[in-house]
Amino acid sequence: MKVVLQNLSKVFPNRSKKGLADVIAVNDFTFEIPDGKLVGLLGPSGCGKSTTLNLICGLQTPTGGKIFFGDDDVTNLPPENRGVGLVFQNYALYPHLSVQQNILFPLQNLKGADKLSKSEMLAKAREAAGLVQIDELMSRKPSELSGGQQQRVAIARALVKMPRILLLDEPLSNLDARLRLQTREELRRIQRETRITTVFVTHDQEEAMSISDIIVVMRSGVAEQIGEPQEVYDNPVNLFVAKFLGSPPINVFSGKVADGSLFIGEDAVLNISGVQNQEVFVGVRPEGFVLDKAGPLRCKLSRVEVMGRDVSIISTHGASVNPIVRSIINAESAENFSTAEVRFAVKPAKVFVFNKETEERVFFEVR
Amino acid sequence: MDKRNNKGWLFLLPAVLFLGFFMVYPLVDVFIYSFEEGYNSASQTFFGVGAYNYSYVLHDPYFLQAVKNTFILVIITVPVSTGVALLISAGLNSVKKLNKLFQTIYFLPYVTNTLAVGLVFMILFKKTAYSDGLINLFIELFGGSSVDFISGPYWAKMFVLCFYTIWVVMPFKVLILTSALASVNPQYYNAAKVDGTSKLRTFTKITLPMISPMLFYLIITAFIGAFKAYSDAVALFGTDLNAAEMNTIVGYIYDMLYGNSGGYPSFASAAAIVLLVIVLTITCINSLISKKYIYY
Numbered sequence: 001m002k003v004v005l006q007n008l009s010k011v012f013p014n015r016s017k018k019g020l021a022d023v024i025a026v027n028d029f030t031f032e033i034p035d036g037k038l039v040g041l042l043g044p045s046g047c048g049k050s051t052t053l054n055l056i057c058g059l060q061t062p063t064g065g066k067i068f069f070g071d072d073d074v075t076n077l078p079p080e081n082r083g084v085g086l087v088f089q090n091y092a093l094y095p096h097l098s099v100q101q102n103i104l105f106p107l108q109n110l111k112g113a114d115k116l117s118k119s120e121m122l123a124k125a126r127e128a129a130g131l132v133q134i135d136e137l138m139s140r141k142p143s144e145l146s147g148g149q150q151q152r153v154a155i156a157r158a159l160v161k162m163p164r165i166l167l168l169d170e171p172l173s174n175l176d177a178r179l180r181l182q183t184r185e186e187l188r189r190i191q192r193e194t195r196i197t198t199v200f201v202t203h204d205q206e207e208a209m210s211i212s213d214i215i216v217v218m219r220s221g222v223a224e225q226i227g228e229p230q231e232v233y234d235n236p237v238n239l240f241v242a243k244f245l246g247s248p249p250i251n252v253f254s255g256k257v258a259d260g261s262l263f264i265g266e267d268a269v270l271n272i273s274g275v276q277n278q279e280v281f282v283g284v285r286p287e288g289f290v291l292d293k294a295g296p297l298r299c300k301l302s303r304v305e306v307m308g309r310d311v312s313i314i315s316t317h318g319a320s321v322n323p324i325v326r327s328i329i330n331a332e333s334a335e336n337f338s339t340a341e342v343r344f345a346v347k348p349a350k351v352f353v354f355n356k357e358t359e360e361r362v363f364f365e366v367r
Numbered sequence: 368m369d370k371r372n373n374k375g376w377l378f379l380l381p382a383v384l385f386l387g388f389f390m391v392y393p394l395v396d397v398f399i400y401s402f403e404e405g406y407n408s409a410s411q412t413f414f415g416v417g418a419y420n421y422s423y424v425l426h427d428p429y430f431l432q433a434v435k436n437t438f439i440l441v442i443i444t445v446p447v448s449t450g451v452a453l454l455i456s457a458g459l460n461s462v463k464k465l466n467k468l469f470q471t472i473y474f475l476p477y478v479t480n481t482l483a484v485g486l487v488f489m490i491l492f493k494k495t496a497y498s499d500g501l502i503n504l505f506i507e508l509f510g511g512s513s514v515d516f517i518s519g520p521y522w523a524k525m526f527v528l529c530f531y532t533i534w535v536v537m538p539f540k541v542l543i544l545t546s547a548l549a550s551v552n553p554q555y556y557n558a559a560k561v562d563g564t565s566k567l568r569t570f571t572k573i574t575l576p577m578i579s580p581m582l583f584y585l586i587i588t589a590f591i592g593a594f595k596a597y598s599d600a601v602a603l604f605g606t607d608l609n610a611a612e613m614n615t616i617v618g619y620i621y622d623m624l625y626g627n628s629g630g631y632p633s634f635a636s637a638a639a640i641v642l643l644v645i646v647l648t649i650t651c652i653n654s655l656i657s658k659k660y661i662y663y
Contacts (some may be wrong), residue, residue, distance in 0.1 A: 059557055080563030092558040096576040096662035105572075106562035161562070 001070050001164040001197050003033040003056065009064035010051050010221075025051040027221035029065070033214070036195045040208035040229075043218035044244070049201045050169060052218070054200060057084045057167050069164055071223065072223045080109075082165075085158030085196075088154065089170040091150045093142040099153050100138040103128055106161045112319065128160040131190060148179045152186075166191070172207055181195035184211050205245050209233065217241050236351070239359035242352050248312075248328070252321040254356070255282040262353065265319030269296045269346050272364040279356040281321070286312070288350025289327035295345035299325055306331070315342055386495035394643075400636035408632050420637035429609050430638060433619040436600075439525060440532060440615065441593040448533040449586055452540035457570070459541070460548040470545060477538035484535060485602030492527050517604065524604065524613055532599050536592065540585050547581035548574065579661045587653050594646050597621065616642045 010026040025048040033039050041049040054060040056067060058079030066075045074082050085106075093102050103125040107116055116124070129135050132152035142150055151171065158166055171187065172180045188211040191198045202208050208215045209229040217224045217232065217240075225232050225241045236242035242250050253264040258276045261268040264282050289297075291313075299315035302324065313327045327344060353362040376383075400406050401420055403413040424430050459469055476484065491501045494515040503513040514520070516527045551574060559569045575582070597617040601606055607612035609622065616638065623635035 057561055059560065079561045084561060086558070086561045088558060090554065092552070092554040093425075094555060094573060094576075096579075105559075105564070109563045109565070109568065300477075360424055 002035045003165060003197060003199070004030045004068040005029050005033075005052075005056070005065065006068070007065035008052070008055060008062050008067065010048070010055060010060060011063045017229040024221050026062070029221070029223055029326045031223060031226060033197060033199065033215065036193045036197055037213040038198045038211060039200070040212035041199065041201045041218060042205055042208040042215050042244070043203065045203055047218040048221035049218050051221075053167050053199060053201050056165065057086050058082050077115055083161075083163050084165045085163030086169055087151075087154045087168040087171055088156050090174060091142075091154040093150055093153055093157070095142050097141075098138065098324060099129075099134065099140050099142070099145070101287075102142065102153055103156050103160050108158060110161075112318065123303055124160055125156075128156040129161065131193065132156045132186070141214065147175050148183055151175065151183060155187075155190065159190070159196070163196065166194075166196045166198040168198065170202055170203070171200055172204070178361040180207070187211060206247050209245065219242055236283075236352060237361050239281055239283065239354040242354070248286050248326050249322075250283045250285050250352075251325050251327075253282045253284070253317065253319045254321060255280055255319060257353070257362075257364075262351075262364070264297060265317065267296050267298055270348060270351065271367040273367050274365045275353070275362055278362075279321060279358065280362060283352040283354065284346055284348040286326050288347045289313075289329065289344040290347060291329055292343055292345040295343040297344040297346060299342050299344065301340055301342045314343060375624055397636045397639055400633055401640045403633055406633045410427050413632050413633070420633045421641070424637045424641065427495070427634075429614060430616075432609075432612060433614040433616050436613060437594060437596065437615045440529060440555065440596055441590060443529045444532045444536070444593050445586065445589045447529075448536050448540060449582070449589060451533070452537055452544055452585070455485055455537075455541050456544035457574075461547050465615075470542075472520070473541045474532060478541070482533065482602050484531070488527065488531050488603060489517065495521070495629070508544065518633040520613055522641045527603060528600060528613060531603055532593065532596060535599060536589065543581055543585060544578065551577045576662045583653075583657045583661050587650060590649050591646055594642065594649070
């Protein structure tokens with residue numbers, strides 16, 4: 001089932017009397033989620049991603065725009081008639097019911113022609129439980145489960161009624177780091193197996209990048225960029241997106257374009273064409289640095305972090321916006337650093353130039 | 368016993384002393400009196416020891432009347448007051464506007480003096496030479512004939528007593544239940560809503576289990592409170608409750624101690640022990656039933 005958001009807006013009226021402006025949680029959001037895809041809504045807290053999710057599931061009604069599931073306009077449909085499954089951030093499992101009763105709950109709500117017999121319900125519940133691999137926990141109470149197990153029960157409960165759309169609100173944020181990695185793969189697998197169009201919300205870019213087919217980077221209620229994770233990472237449209245994606249984060253310098261050269265501070269790092277002379281921000285991904293004794297970018301070495309597979313060189317540069325410049329290079333190419341200065345060349349594909357005022361991407365060609 | 372244990376007892380001492388003096392000792396004392404025939408508190412004498420006090424009390428028509436009244440009161444007021452309080456609280460909880468105002472209004476009777484409420488009930492129900500009372504005016508308006516609720520037929524008096532009791536205990540229950548309802552995480556309701564749960568099912572399958580500990584507390588205290596009812600009856604029917612056929616078990620005990628028929632502490636003790644046994648039994652049954660239905 002594809003989902004279409006058409007000029008979707010949600011404005012929360014300001015309730016304080018101080019005459020502050022209304023809060024625009026979602027602002028004119030247009031987006032089509034293709035059938036069977038896993039979509040990650042990504043953004044810092046307060047960017048409107050959870051509101052967008054609530055609008056899709058119907059717990060909140062939009063102040064403008066329309067929502068379509070396939071060809072059905074569901075904008076004014078209450079959540080119970082939308083056929084969505086929602087997994088809450090803290091799971092919202094009914095604590096007084098056993099795992100099995102929790103999973104059965106949505107099925108027992110069915111009425112009329114959809115009504116199932118007891119054995120059909122049980123079969124469906126078992127199937128859903130099997131999908132998330134919690135078959136052996138059916139008689140337990142939620143309080144007797146670990147966080148990861150509760151998460152699975154919540155997913156099973158959302159899946160058991162075969163929703164048209166599966167929605168997950170910060171599905172991994174309550175899990176510890178190890179479990180998060182595991183559950184992430186699990187989510188991906190479940191989504192692949194069921195082929196249900198899935199939307200999930202996260203503030204963790206790594207999470208979003210690793211499992212999404214499509215990510216939507218949001219800021220202040222606006223979708224800044226929509227695309228495949230790698231494409232968005234390799235081609236950010238503005239400084240915000242470039243800064244938000246990537247771990248460790250992108251290094252940002254102030255610089256300028258002058259006479260066919262891209263300057264970081266006083267260092268001319270690239271010869272470029274197709275750009276007018278202007279003040280810019282230059283973003284360089286940590287993996288975009290190459291150690292080069294004669295390289296144009298001169299940094300002051302702070303320390304070296306050896307991580308096994310690769311080496312992080314922490315240095316400082318006068319033009320850097322961040323306090324440190326972090327570059328990641330292969331362990332093989334690392335050497336003993338004896339001098340206080342470390343010099344880099346940069347990989348053009350990992351260098352992004354942004355207009356200093358608008359912070360929009362400025363495209364250039366390498367000469 | 369090691370030192371740490373001694374320290375623990377030291378901490379418990381104030382409570383143990385207090386409960387010992389004011390609860391355990393009187394309880395044991397009353398138990399002893401109930402077997403001492405014709406005990407006289409002034410001379411501290413009695414005739415003999417035996418179960419005669421119980422036999423007398425259990426054959427006393429006034430006591431049987433009191434037991435009957437008390438049981439009717441319990442059976443009617445406990446479920447009705449709890450049920451109505453639940454309805455009112457659920458209503459209050461779903462009202463968004465003026466929620467606080469309504470809560471205050473519903474709580475007002477709690478801070479009103481029992482006797483003042485009794486006076487209001489008199490005005491509503493009492494039939495005098497000059498007026499039939501407000502309720503009778505309504506009854507007559509709809510073509511019925513007036514009833515003397517305060518000194519008329521038994522069922523009318525019992526109706527007023529139950530009405531009054533429910534009215535008096537309601538505010539506390541509403542207060543407890545509204546806060547219990549408000550403390551249910553709204554996420555559960557959202558989850559139920561997304562799953563297409565009907566309002567009724569949400570209430571019975573989610574709300575009720577979530578507030579069940581509070582509900583159970585209210586039912587237990589309501590049972591105990593109704594079994595110990597006395598002042599309500601006095602407020603409505605005056606102190607001569609036996610004559611009004613409206614006596615309760617506690618009223619009977621009081622009468623045996625101080626009332627018109629006063630001066631029989633042995634009979635009072637026996638009646639008190641009978642009441643204790645009844646309340647204890649009911650509470651135990653309640654606890655057993657609750658284990659099945661209460662979710663903590």
